[in-house]
Amino acid sequence: MTVAHPEAGVFGRSHELSARAHEQVVFCEDHRSGLKAIIAIHSTALGPALGGTRFYPYADESAALQDVLRLSWGMTYKAAAAGVDLGGGKAVIIGDPATMKSEELLAAYACFVDTLGGRYITAGDVGTTTDDLDIIGRHTRYVTGRSVAAGGSGDSARLTALGVFQAMRAGAESVWGTPTLAGRTVGVEGVGKVGRELTALLLADGAEVCVTDVNEAALRRIAAEHPEVRLLSTVSTAPVDVYAPCALGATLTASTAATIEAKLVCGAANNQLATPEVEQALTERGITWVPDFVANSGGLIQVAGELRAAPPAEVEAEVTDIFPRCREIIAAAKADGIATGAAANRFAERRLDAIPRSL
Structure with missing residues (x-):
């Protein structure tokens, strides 16, 4: 791209x-x-x-x-990789x-x-x-993610965060040999709905978490809920093991790629790479990036389940499957000597190319 x-x-x-x-x-x-x-x-x-x-x-x-x-x-690409129709x-x-x-x-x-x-x-x-x-x-039936009271599946933040956590586990297994964040320091950038849920999952897994956010109210809320979390002015270049961008996209720039200390990048933000060349810069420094459209697909999987009236337990199991999906993509990238982004694109394109292109 x-x-x-x-x-x-x-x-x-x-x-x-x-x-x-x-x-x-x-x-x-x-x-x-x-x-x-x-x-x-x-x-x-x-x-x-x-x-x-x-x-x-x-x-x-x-x-x-x-x-x-x-x-x-x-x-x-997110929908194709997630296996939803x-x-x-x-x-x-x-x-x-x-x-x-x-x-x-x-x-x-x-x-x-x-x-x-x-x-x-x-x-x-x-x-x-x-x-x-x-x-x-109330004005169109072409909407998902409504409240349970209105017939929807509710806010998708929890399952989006669960998917990112599973993707991060797959990345941790690739980088450190074990699928856990226990003992690792994770920098979460953006503690809105998804970042807040992700922080709780990481702490429960035994990770040390530091966070940043431009919203002071969000920082106060996370500090009140989890006093053990450290508040920093930035986490992208902080001494962390994992950098988790969970705010707006394009935070991975040529500058951050050259200064980032994390060995693993995995977060909920969309379009994390400012330019495609950034991933190559990360790869050359031995930093593994878990492609965002695979890692953050939990919310999409949830609303896809809502559309077909799937039981919540079934949907959550499908979100948990982000772990083996990311494991497969990372392994393919290593085996073929390509970037994880290219491997993820290829994974999605297998489904897209199997469908006749017509309107």
């Missing part, structure tokens, strides 16, 4: 991301509520495109477009959710989702909550 030029149009950006171009990109605007949103459907080859709605104060429309194209591309899509709402979010805006957004007739199914993401999804669900 290459990073699209910021001035490229939709077609150019899509082709620069991958030879598998986006099927459809929809720009949505509702003057009454102030809604400005972009819905990107990357692929419906394996099923309807599913992906969360990110509500974020992007610097401009260009940044929002770049993000939604990258995220939707990643969802195609879903395609890849994503949506972004441009604006600050703290000041712009309203029931009217969410209802207007839901109506746009509904016009796609099921080609895109939305879910939660940064800036959207289960309560928001309940509101969206």
Whole structure:
């Protein structure tokens, strides 16, 4: 994958991301509520495109477009690697959710989702909550991740974190020979919903955890829940064994790749690599990266289970299977002398290539 030029149009950006171009990109605007949103459907080859709605104060429309194209591309590969019968899509709402979010805006957004007739199914993401999804669900049936009271499976943070933890165990086995984080120091960057759950799992496994977050309230909450956790200004270059990016993407840059002390990188954030060359830099320094779209697929597996009304125990078992999946990908990378990202892409593409490409 290459990073699209910021001035490229939709077609150019899509082709620069991958030879598998986006099927459809929809720009949505509702003057009454102030809604400005972009819905990107990357692929419906394996099923309807599913992906969360990110509500974020992007610097401009260009940044929002770049993000939604990258995220939707990643969802195609995430779904393919996870073995679920879903395609890849994503949506972004441009604006600050703290000041712009309203029931009217969410209802207007839901109506746009509904016009796609099921080609895109939305879910939660940064800036959207289960309560928001309940509101969206009053105006379209093409939504997952609603509260249990509203007929959904609830917040996906716990199972997303469980999947990352299982991926981290597979990485630990590859790096240190044993599938546990006991005795290791893990730096968690971002202790929102998923990072908070991951921290609890790591502590229960016997890891020492240090955390950072730009949100002071999140830091206060984690410190109150787990006084043994150390609060740091940064963890990406701290003396840790594992770096777990769990906030926004692109934190793995050429600069951090050159200074990172961790031997294993595994987290919940999407699109962790600022550029594809970063993974090569990590590999040359002997640092193992567990590809994000495999590690963080627990939430997708949960909502896929919700769509087919699967029992919770069955869904949790499927999330736990992220461990052997990551083990297989890491082993294939070592055996073939390729990066783990390339091995993960190949793993996903085996499913995608088996399906005739048609709309």
